[in-house]
Amino acid sequence: MQVYADNAATTKMSKKSFETTVSYMENEYGNPSSLYTIGQKAQEALVSARESIAGNLGCEPREITFTSGGSEADNQAIVSAAEIGIKKGKKHIISTEFEHHAVLHTLDKLKKRGFEITLLPVHSDGLVRVGELSKAIRPDTVLVTIMFANNEIGTLQPIAEIGKLCKEKGVIFHTDAVQAVGHVKVNVKELNIDMLSMSAHKFHGPKGAGLLYARKGILLSSIIEGGAQERGKRAGTENVPAIVGMAAAFTESCENMDANYQYVKGLRDILIDELSKIPHSKINGSVEKRLPGNVNICFEGIEGESLLLLLDDKGVSASSGSACTSGSLDPSHVLLALGLPHEIAHGSLRLSLSEYNTEEEVKHIIKVVPEVVEYLRSMSPVWKDLKEGRKEYVI
Numbered sequence: 001m002q003v004y005a006d007n008a009a010t011t012k013m014s015k016k017s018f019e020t021t022v023s024y025m026e027n028e029y030g031n032p033s034s035l036y037t038i039g040q041k042a043q044e045a046l047v048s049a050r051e052s053i054a055g056n057l058g059c060e061p062r063e064i065t066f067t068s069g070g071s072e073a074d075n076q077a078i079v080s081a082a083e084i085g086i087k088k089g090k091k092h093i094i095s096t097e098f099e100h101h102a103v104l105h106t107l108d109k110l111k112k113r114g115f116e117i118t119l120l121p122v123h124s125d126g127l128v129r130v131g132e133l134s135k136a137i138r139p140d141t142v143l144v145t146i147m148f149a150n151n152e153i154g155t156l157q158p159i160a161e162i163g164k165l166c167k168e169k170g171v172i173f174h175t176d177a178v179q180a181v182g183h184v185k186v187n188v189k190e191l192n193i194d195m196l197s198m199s200a201h202k203f204h205g206p207k208g209a210g211l212l213y214a215r216k217g218i219l220l221s222s223i224i225e226g227g228a229q230e231r232g233k234r235a236g237t238e239n240v241p242a243i244v245g246m247a248a249a250f251t252e253s254c255e256n257m258d259a260n261y262q263y264v265k266g267l268r269d270i271l272i273d274e275l276s277k278i279p280h281s282k283i284n285g286s287v288e289k290r291l292p293g294n295v296n297i298c299f300e301g302i303e304g305e306s307l308l309l310l311l312d313d314k315g316v317s318a319s320s321g322s323a324c325t326s327g328s329l330d331p332s333h334v335l336l337a338l339g340l341p342h343e344i345a346h347g348s349l350r351l352s353l354s355e356y357n358t359e360e361e362v363k364h365i366i367k368v369v370p371e372v373v374e375y376l377r378s379m380s381p382v383w384k385d386l387k388e389g390r391k392e393y394v395i
Contacts, residue, residue, distance in 0.1 A: 002315045003361040007202075007293060008151055008179060008352035009319060014204040014249055021206050021245030032238055033229065042240045049247035056254045057196070057213060058187035065212045065220060065230045066243055070178035071102035072223070073197035073212035076234070077174045078106045078145060080214070080221040081195070082115060084172070085142030091115045092141045094133065097337040098122050099147055100176055104333075107145075120146075122337050126155035126285030134165055143172045148180035148196075152334040152350055153285035154294025156184065163192030172218065178202055178210075182253035183261070183291055188213055200242065204354070205249030209242035260355040265292040267353050267362050272297075274366045278373055280386075280395045284338060284348065293353035298340065300395045301383035302347045302376040310375070311349075314368040319350045343382070344394050 004012070013021070024045060030038035032046050050061040057064075067073045078093075085091055095107060097119045107117045118136050120128055128146060137144070144166050149156050159175060166173035174195035177186055181196075182203025188196055195218065199210040214220050226235030253260070272283055272295055280300040299307070304320030311318055320332075331345035351365065377383040385391040 017249035024241040069210035070199035074102040081143035090142035148177035154291035200246035
């Protein structure tokens with residue numbers, strides 16, 4: 001049996017999204033900036049997609065700028081807020097220790113431009129404390145950028161409270177909602193979100209399409225120079241097929257959200273209950289305030305890289321908290337931010353489910369994960385030392 005359990009990395013395109021995308025590749029393939037009919041049909045498709053997505057996000061169509069994905073949207077949001085801060089003499093930005101690298105690396109660049117960056121702790125439950133954020137906000141704070149849901153451990157941050165606080169303090173609030181959009185309800189006005197990033201391929205849309213929502217009144221800075229597309233805020237011919245595919249996938253996700261949430265959460269809870277029975281294992285982050293499909297668990301005495309390779313051999317596609325795919329020997333910065341020691345963070349497994357997964361697939365995961373963990377521990381000198389009392393268990 002083949003089980004795809006890495007939906008936090010990317011998702012399979014839905015049939016509707018795929019058919020919509022291909023249709024605009026084959027038929028309405030014109031450049032939306034062209035004046036002739038086929039170009040104007042492409043332009044009409046952009047307008048329709050923008051209106052559809054805006055309706056589901058609770059914003060105005062003109063507040064949406066299409067991008068190549070979440071990383072570009074994160075970059076543009078943060079750089080735009082920084083430029084606003086420079087004009088106002090405010091050069092302090094607040095974020096968290098476990099943001100996506102699209103955020104953290106952009107903040108590192110801003111440090112070189114004289115910005116002061118405060119990274120809030122996220123505690124062992126993977127959640128930000130609003131009280132700590134309130135204390136960190138200063139008169140020169142221009143931006144708070146905190147992700148909606150973490151990409152590794154799936155924890156959902158108190159976005160409504162953060163948005164309310166930022167509005168009261170007059171600070172711009174940006175959230176990287178790449179993992180949350182399409183899976184939990186997101187209304188930017190109700191949550192007092194000033195800027196939001198999202199990416200189509202996380203909710204069964206195509207890769208290469210995303211957007212940045214920016215509240216009316218926030219002046220966006222271009223990070224790609226060229227033509228006047230997207231009201232002059234994002235140069236380059238719009239990827240019309242991917243954008244209409246994103247709109248189709250987002251509509252589907254929103255229409256079926258309640259049913260999908262309950263179904264996927266049910267599968268997730270079964271996984272958490274069963275995998276937690278493996279001795280010396282630990283679920284990372286809050287179980288209650290969590291994306292419906294995310295399971296992140298550490299197993300003491302093993303390495304995540306080996307775990308992934310053996311699970312793949314048994315038909316399970318998953319990911320690890322350790323940065324094996326980047327060639328780094330360092331464990332995940334997210335798990336370290338939770339306070340986990342290096343040796344525990346190295347032995348992590350992330351399983352992320354979608355509505356396309358089945359109970360039979362979950363049963364397969366429950367069967368093979370304990371087998372692989374036991375096999376790896378049988379060869380581990382660290383596990384031998386733990387069992388024979390030469391080292392103390394951490395979990």
